Amino acid sequence: MSRGRPRVGPLARTGDGTGADALDVDALIGDPATRIVVCCGSGGVGKTTTSAALALRAAEQGRRVVVLTIDPARRLAQSMGIEELDNTPRPVVGIDDAAGGALDAMMLDMKRTFDEVVESQASGDKAAQILANPFYVALSSSFAGTQEYMAMEKLGQVHRAAEADGTYDLVVVDTPPSRSALDFLDAPERLSSFLDGRFIRLLLAPARGPARFMTAGVGLVTGAVTKLIGAQVLRDMQTFVAAFDTLFGGFRARAERTFALLQADGTAFLVVAAPEPDALREAAYFTERLAEDAMPLAGLVVNRCSAVPTGAEGPDGAVLSTDEATTAATRVAKRDPVSVTAGLLRLHADRARAVEREGRLVERFSAAHPDVPVVAVPALAGDVHDLDGLREVGRLLADG
Amino acid sequence: MSDWPDVRLHVVTGKGGTGKSTVAAALALALAYGGRDVLLCEVEGRQGIARMFDVEPLPYEERRLATGLPGRRGRAGTVHALHVDPESALLEYLAMYYRLGRAGRLLDRFGVVDFATTLAPGVRDVLLTGKIYEAAKPGGRRGGGRAYDAVVLDAPPTGRIVQFLGVSSELAGLAKVGPIRSQSDAMMGLFRSEATAVHLTTVLEEMPVQETADGIAELREAGLPVGGVVVDQVRPRDLGDEHLAAAAAGTLDRELVAHDLRAAGLAEEADAGLVDVLLADGRDHAVRRRLEDEQRALVADLGRPAYELPRLAGGVDLGGLYELAGLLREQGMA
Numbered sequence: 001m002s003r004g005r006p007r008v009g010p011l012a013r014t015g016d017g018t019g020a021d022a023l024d025v026d027a028l029i030g031d032p033a034t035r036i037v038v039c040c041g042s043g044g045v046g047k048t049t050t051s052a053a054l055a056l057r058a059a060e061q062g063r064r065v066v067v068l069t070i071d072p073a074r075r076l077a078q079s080m081g082i083e084e085l086d087n088t089p090r091p092v093v094g095i096d097d098a099a100g101g102a103l104d105a106m107m108l109d110m111k112r113t114f115d116e117v118v119e120s121q122a123s124g125d126k127a128a129q130i131l132a133n134p135f136y137v138a139l140s141s142s143f144a145g146t147q148e149y150m151a152m153e154k155l156g157q158v159h160r161a162a163e164a165d166g167t168y169d170l171v172v173v174d175t176p177p178s179r180s181a182l183d184f185l186d187a188p189e190r191l192s193s194f195l196d197g198r199f200i201r202l203l204l205a206p207a208r209g210p211a212r213f214m215t216a217g218v219g220l221v222t223g224a225v226t227k228l229i230g231a232q233v234l235r236d237m238q239t240f241v242a243a244f245d246t247l248f249g250g251f252r253a254r255a256e257r258t259f260a261l262l263q264a265d266g267t268a269f270l271v272v273a274a275p276e277p278d279a280l281r282e283a284a285y286f287t288e289r290l291a292e293d294a295m296p297l298a299g300l301v302v303n304r305c306s307a308v309p310t311g312a313e314g315p316d317g318a319v320l321s322t323d324e325a326t327t328a329a330t331r332v333a334k335r336d337p338v339s340v341t342a343g344l345l346r347l348h349a350d351r352a353r354a355v356e357r358e359g360r361l362v363e364r365f366s367a368a369h370p371d372v373p374v375v376a377v378p379a380l381a382g383d384v385h386d387l388d389g390l391r392e393v394g395r396l397l398a399d400g
Numbered sequence: 401m402s403d404w405p406d407v408r409l410h411v412v413t414g415k416g417g418t419g420k421s422t423v424a425a426a427l428a429l430a431l432a433y434g435g436r437d438v439l440l441c442e443v444e445g446r447q448g449i450a451r452m453f454d455v456e457p458l459p460y461e462e463r464r465l466a467t468g469l470p471g472r473r474g475r476a477g478t479v480h481a482l483h484v485d486p487e488s489a490l491l492e493y494l495a496m497y498y499r500l501g502r503a504g505r506l507l508d509r510f511g512v513v514d515f516a517t518t519l520a521p522g523v524r525d526v527l528l529t530g531k532i533y534e535a536a537k538p539g540g541r542r543g544g545g546r547a548y549d550a551v552v553l554d555a556p557p558t559g560r561i562v563q564f565l566g567v568s569s570e571l572a573g574l575a576k577v578g579p580i581r582s583q584s585d586a587m588m589g590l591f592r593s594e595a596t597a598v599h600l601t602t603v604l605e606e607m608p609v610q611e612t613a614d615g616i617a618e619l620r621e622a623g624l625p626v627g628g629v630v631v632d633q634v635r636p637r638d639l640g641d642e643h644l645a646a647a648a649a650g651t652l653d654r655e656l657v658a659h660d661l662r663a664a665g666l667a668e669e670a671d672a673g674l675v676d677v678l679l680a681d682g683r684d685h686a687v688r689r690r691l692e693d694e695q696r697a698l699v700a701d702l703g704r705p706a707y708e709l710p711r712l713a714g715g716v717d718l719g720g721l722y723e724l725a726g727l728l729r730e731q732g733m734a
């Protein structure tokens with residue numbers, strides 16, 4: 001192996017002028033033209049943490065921010081004062097408002113958001129009828145993608161209200177903990193194409209009279225569906241669809257408006273990924289997809305990297321590569337098997353190996369996506385569950 | 401001797417990203433010794449097995465995947481893999497029970513398959529678990545399929561596992577009729593029996609350990625058999641307990657470290673600052689170890705057999721999977 005220095009990792013690479021540019025988070029949130037930041041990525045990589053950290057940092061730099069979080073960890077929610085799932089932004093207590101900024105936070109309640117859309121689109125009686133339909137209840141709480149759809153819907157609502165009455169000048173959005181980052185973009189389309197799709201039309205056909213739709217094929221289909229899911233469910237669905245029929249157009253229009261908002265100039269996407277092959281592969285797909293949909297990508301956040309601990313940066317000559325450290329550890333341990341120094345050298349080797357590996361993964365991403373700015377955020381020793389932790393993550397996001 | 405001699409179906413769940421797929425794969429290798437045949441299943445449609453074992457994406461049928469980890473007498477068994485996706489399972493199901501040939505494809509064209517598998521999670525779950533049940537059910541299989549000594553399922557995460565295993569009563573009536581219904585009763589019989597164990601993976605961090613505790617409570621409440629807790633990605637213990645406190649406090653013996661480095665031929669590096677770098681590494685490690693120990697104590701309180709796997713610094717490749725399999729077996733999980 002070459003005497004490659006361990007600092008050639010994700011932490012060092014973003015600043016070294018080769019490959020991708022470093023992502024300048026402060027420039028992003030400091031630009032008054034930035035109105036919406038969407039944090040996305042696959043589950044568990046730190047989307048919620050990143051969005052909260054970014055929102056806090058922006059607020060403490062003077063912006064009036066609201067952050068929409070989804071499923072935050074219990075203690076984080078507590079420290080932000082959003083334990084209640086009530087769809088209402090609440091001021092976060094304890095932020096430094098010297099720069100004139102403010103921070104509100106809310107936790108998304110997907111069912112309530114869906115209910116509210118129905119209520120806003122239908123008159124009282126009809127809305128009540130829909131809300132009580134068992135099929136609607138199942139749809140609004142468990143359709144794969146409802147959460148994503150409602151996150152977008154809520155973003156649209158909050159943004160429109162903020163632009164109208166000037167309450168906020170920046171909306172930061174977390175995205176649901178879906179399996180794939182792409183679900184976020186696909187879900188609304190999926191839901192609305194389901195709602196006005198062929199299958200639903202088909203189910204409606206008998207209710208609408210003319211038997212001309214009732215070809216043999218259709219009979220077969222409804223027959224099979226009845227056997228599969230039961231006649232009652234099918235009836236509920238038909239009632240639901242009949243009641244919902246006039247609202248389809250409205251739903252579609254709303255989804256389209258939100259989609260357009262995501263393509264607008266003031267919007268920026270941040271893709272969050274862990275320094276793992278799966279997460280970075282997802283990030284790559286997502287990056288390509290955003291480009292296809294003409295959605296503005298601000299950069300990639302590689303979260304929870306193996307950090308070089310403070311004080312361990314060392315001058316070049318004082319840092320060993322994986323191989324050097326391993327060899328030295330073996331040599332020391334030969335003289336004293338329980339030597340502290342041997343232990344320290346093994347730790348050093350382990351860390352170097354992880355940093356080298358992560359660096360290679362990030363480099364591979366950048367080689368394929370040279371235009372995407374990257375920032376690496378080291379893993380803190382413990383969970384991030386209070387404002388201090390968020391501030392620290394925010395600082396690391398900005399410093400790279 | 402294995403801690404789970406009577407278990408034929410090993411379900412591996414846990415918080416997302418904590419190592420379910422990795423542990424399921426390692427467990428399958430560990431169980432496949434002495435000529436035993438093991439089936440490793442995945443149901444999340446991500447082709448994670450294919451990636452871990454570095455093979456072509458898996459089709460909707462059982463495939464020979466790997467040779468297991470040899471047992472004490474040097475004999476190995478075989479691991480097969482099965483990738484179950486809900487669309488194929490639904491079409492197969494319809495074909496089997498309704499003899500829908502052409503109509504099956506028609507359903508697909510009308511979006512019914514998509515509908516039934518995405519809109520009605522209850523239906524989807526029953527279809528997926530039905531396929532697993534076929535492979536794991538008592539008395540072997542209909543139609544002469546291969547009989548397995550053990551089936552390992554890389555399952556959905558903790559938050560969805562109880563519903564996935566079909567115990568949730570609020571399926572909104574979606575799977576309460578027809579053959580699906582009668583099949584699901586037979587499946588529940590197996591899932592609740594001693595032939596099944598639901599293992600949970602975690603890492604030594606606050607949220608995953610909390611989620612493990614919550615998951616165990618939910619499984620118990622649903623009458624599902626809780627298996628062991630696999631603690632994955634444990635930090636190496638390169639510093640003895642006696643040195644940890646000093647490392648955290650920054651009071652390790654600098655002179656001793658410098659002396660050892662010189663003796664190892666690293667005088668130049670030691671003078672350039674390597675001692676400080678190593679001490680900083682040690683301090684960081686000690687802090688993380690302390691947090692891990694707090695979580696480890698919580699895991700011990702869960703009262704389930706616990707198994708630990710080290711974090712492999714270079715990532716998990718095929719060799720790494722066998723290494724983890726060996727560790728699981730040493731600790732009695734297989």
Ligand SMILES: Nc1ncnc2c1ncn2[C@@H]1O[C@H](COP(=O)(O)OP(=O)(O)OP(=O)(O)O)[C@@H](O)[C@H]1O
Nearest residue numbers: 276416417418419420421422633710711712715716
């Ligand atoms: N013992 C280990 N040492 C090093 N890396 C590990 C170890 N166990 C798991 N990993 C890595 O951690 C990442 C997540 O593991 P894995 O995919 O098994 O988790 P999962 O629970 O199946 O995730 P998901 O919820 O996304 O399905 C993978 O990149 C895997 O290689």
Ligand SMILES: Nc1ncnc2c1ncn2[C@@H]1O[C@H](COP(=O)(O)OP(=O)(O)O)[C@@H](O)[C@H]1O
Nearest residue numbers: 044045046047048049304378379380383384607
């Ligand atoms: N840089 C970091 N250092 C340490 N812990 C982190 C970091 N980023 C996230 N975490 C922790 O990782 C866990 C998952 O983060 P979360 O933001 O909830 O992920 P997501 O929203 O993507 O599912 C949380 O416990 C959080 O505190």
Ligand SMILES: [Mg+2]
Nearest residue numbers: 048070071177
């Ligand atoms: Mg989240």
Ligand SMILES: [Mg+2]
Nearest residue numbers: 420421422448
């Ligand atoms: Mg997995």
